[in-house]
Structure formats: structure tokens, C-alpha cells
Amino acid sequence: MNSNLVIRRTPLTALAAGAMIVFTACGGQSAGDAALELIAGDLTEQLDLGELDATCNEPDSEEAGETFTCSATTESGDVVEFVGSMVADDEIVMGASNVLLAEDFEVLEADATEVVAANFEVEPTSVSVVCPDETTILNDDQQASCEITDAADGATYELIVNMLPFSAGEGFSGAEYEVGEQIS
Structure with a gap:
């Protein structure tokens, strides 16, 4: 990756x-x-x-x-x-x-898996995304940190989730994912 x-x-x-x-x-x-x-x-x-x-x-x-x-x-x-x-x-x-609930991360994990797989032209089963399983306060840049593992070589990378603007009654307008440095 x-x-x-x-x-x-x-x-x-x-x-x-x-x-x-x-x-x-x-x-x-x-x-x-x-x-x-x-x-x-x-x-x-x-x-x-x-x-x-x-x-x-x-x-x-x-x-x-x-x-x-x-x-x-x-x-x-x-x-x-x-x-x-x-x-x-x-x-x-x-x-x-500036908060994501545990159930929000479940949605983001599934979404990030699809997006990353499509971007790298691989099957969704070849990547695994793991995010926090508890309510998390986003950092000042509206970001949360997850991990993504490449099944081909087992390498794990930081996956930075950038939340797009929030509106009361509508929630976040979307998310961007950034594959960061290799962790292991």
C-alpha cells in the first residue's frame, strides 16, 4: 500500500x-x-x-x-x-x-474497507480496517485514527479518518481516509 x-x-x-x-x-x-x-x-x-x-x-x-x-x-x-x-x-x-460513537466506527470500518479496496483495485476481503470500539472525541483537525491491514503481506498501516463538516440534524457530511505510515 x-x-x-x-x-x-x-x-x-x-x-x-x-x-x-x-x-x-x-x-x-x-x-x-x-x-x-x-x-x-x-x-x-x-x-x-x-x-x-x-x-x-x-x-x-x-x-x-x-x-x-x-x-x-x-x-x-x-x-x-x-x-x-x-x-x-x-x-x-x-x-x-466532534464525537464518533462506537456504532459510527462500525459504519466507517465498512466504508473504508470498500473505498480502500476500490482505490487499490483489490478485493475488499484483502484489507481489514479496525477502528476504536468506544466513543471517541476527534482531535482538533476533526480526525480519528484507525488501522488498516493488507492481507497480502500482513503489513498494518495507520488509517487517518478525516471527518467532513458537521451539521445539526444531518451529522457529518462525509469522511476522507488517509493511509499513513506502516505500523507493523
Whole structure:
């Protein structure tokens, strides 16, 4: 396998579906307060990163399509970024914009296997992709690290997964894969 090859992939709509939730505010609750409630409840449970200490910005207006951000610090000091979007004046959709869940990695493993095999013109069974099996916070460049093994010679390489822009309600717009240096 050639190292440092970037492979682009089309949108993966299945990603981050588990980390996005629609919430309807009640009793005049602001979007930011609703987001804090959502983060403290359902999103903390789904992300499985322990307690989250969150802060949120309010959207400029509470009209449909208006976006806003929140951030939360984990007990270990890592920062989870959230993007929220107004669906209506009393409804938001919210998602973690720098997190991949274990089930997201399952989708990425299958996708990367197909993409790499097609790029190197080999059968998908001749490559094996292994990614983390737990929720992972992406690095500042929106990347995660997996491994890819070439069945022909048994060599293992780093596979860098570059996540493309995130949108609340839609998830990541896709992924790019970069085969890095040989590990073993």
C-alpha cells in the first residue's frame, strides 16, 4: 500500500445519528437552556463519556434554521463541541460535532474497507480496517485514527479518518481516509 494517499468518500448519512436529538422546549424555555437540559440528559447518556459540564450560547433568534453552539468538558478534561439548530421557535435539534460513537466506527470500518479496496483495485476481503470500539472525541483537525491491514503481506498501516463538516440534524457530511505510515 502506498502511504499518505487521500481517498475521498461521499456523505455517510448514518453517522452521528445516535448523537443527535430533537427537543421541544416548554414554558418559554430558551434554546440554550433546552440544549443544556438535553446535554445533561439524553446526550450525556448516549455519548457515554461520563458527566459533562456544559455551557451554551443562545441563537441570535429563535427562528427555524438559526444555529448555535455549546461545549462541555468531560471529567477527564476533554471538550465535546455541540451544534444546535432551531427547527421551530420552540424546537431544537442538537448533535455532538466532534464525537464518533462506537456504532459510527462500525459504519466507517465498512466504508473504508470498500473505498480502500476500490482505490487499490483489490478485493475488499484483502484489507481489514479496525477502528476504536468506544466513543471517541476527534482531535482538533476533526480526525480519528484507525488501522488498516493488507492481507497480502500482513503489513498494518495507520488509517487517518478525516471527518467532513458537521451539521445539526444531518451529522457529518462525509469522511476522507488517509493511509499513513506502516505500523507493523
